[in-house]
Amino acid sequence: MKLHDDYDEHSGMTPTVVMTIVAVTVFVAAILVVVLLLNNGKKNSGNGVRNDVEQEESTSPIILSSEADEWKGSNLHPDDLDFWDKYPPEETETPVTEESLPREQVENDPSTDGKHTLVQYADGSEEWVLISPYLPKHEYDFTRLVCQSGLMKYYENGKQVSYVGVDVSKLQDYIDFVKVKKAGIDFVMIRAGARGYGTGQLIVDEYFSDNLKRATDAGLDVGIYFYSQAITKDEAVEEANLVLQNMGEYTITYPIAFDMELITNDTARTDKLSKTERTNITKAFLDTVEAAGYKSVIYGNKEWLMKEIDMSKLTAYDVWLAQSADIPDYPYRFTMWQYNNRGSVDGIAGMVNLNISFIDYSEK
DSSP states (O other), X not given: OOOOTTOOTTOOOOHHHHHHHHHHHHHHHHHHHHHXXXXXXXXXXXXXXXXXXXXXXXXXXXXXXXXXXXXXXXXXXXXXXXXXXXXXXXXXXXXXXXXXSOXXXXXXXXXXXXXXXXXXXXXXXXXXXXXXXSSOBOOOOGGGEEEETTEEEEEETTEEOOEEEXXXXXXXXXXXXXXXXXXXXOEEEEEEEEEOTTTOOEEEOTTHHHHXXXXXXXXXXXXXXXXXXXXXXXXXXXXXXXXXXXXXXXXXXXXXXXEOOOOOSSOOTTTXXXXXXXXXXXXXXXXXXXXXXXXXXXXXXXXXXXXXXXXXXXXTSEEEEEOOSSSOOOOBOOXXXXXXXXXXXXXXXXXXXXXXXXXXXXXX
């Protein structure tokens, strides 16, 4: 086939074409250079991050494999790591009540076990004393006690079954027993005498005979007491005989009382007596009175009756309890109670001891 007349087989590329080819080649080369530079920047940046990570890992604490395994298999909860639990809570004082104490401790408490009674000594000290199961107990219901115009009375089934009394000595000076009787007093215990706690001398109360006569004339029931400081049984008998010899022919309807007490704030001839000696002396006085045909009674406060004499040897005799209180807490049997040592009664100047008798001795 015959080519076109314009085609020249032997002709080269024109300058324009050559320049175009060169420009394209330079452009492509530039693009490649840029791509290569970008790729190198990413590699370097990646290596920097990698180096930072490796450096951080190198400064982190190293956990050994055994520790890692321990934590991996642990059942710990974040709350278990609260260190505040390691500090004990602040203690608050809880009031101690009988309900909060162990049962054994409550039962062994002498103040609540019902087997002890509190004795208060003259020096102010106290002691819980075991109540003897062998001594006869009183059976009074103290809810039946009624205080009327300062005078204590005991009622059963709405009826008064007690008797009001006073005990007097020369300390009360002259007494108008007629007024005393009108004031509601039923009986009077008159001091016959005393023995000196230092010298041991026997003394007859200088008002004894006059008080005995005028109280009897006023229609009051009369009893007698003697303040003893005997240190032997013979001296106790001597004291009882002094009372009997000075009674005259007057009728004694209430008991003759033996009164031995501890001397406070001074030394006394009876201080060194043992409990057995005091008991034997008491019994000697009372037996002498009983042998003469009169009723006898032991006078004393709770301390004296429970600690200074042995009441298990004296159960045959009545007790005249001295305890200034609204309700007595002496556990054993007693027939008379001196409940107030600062009483007031018409006919008696100054203060006087008030008493209640739970039995009528005038009928015995």
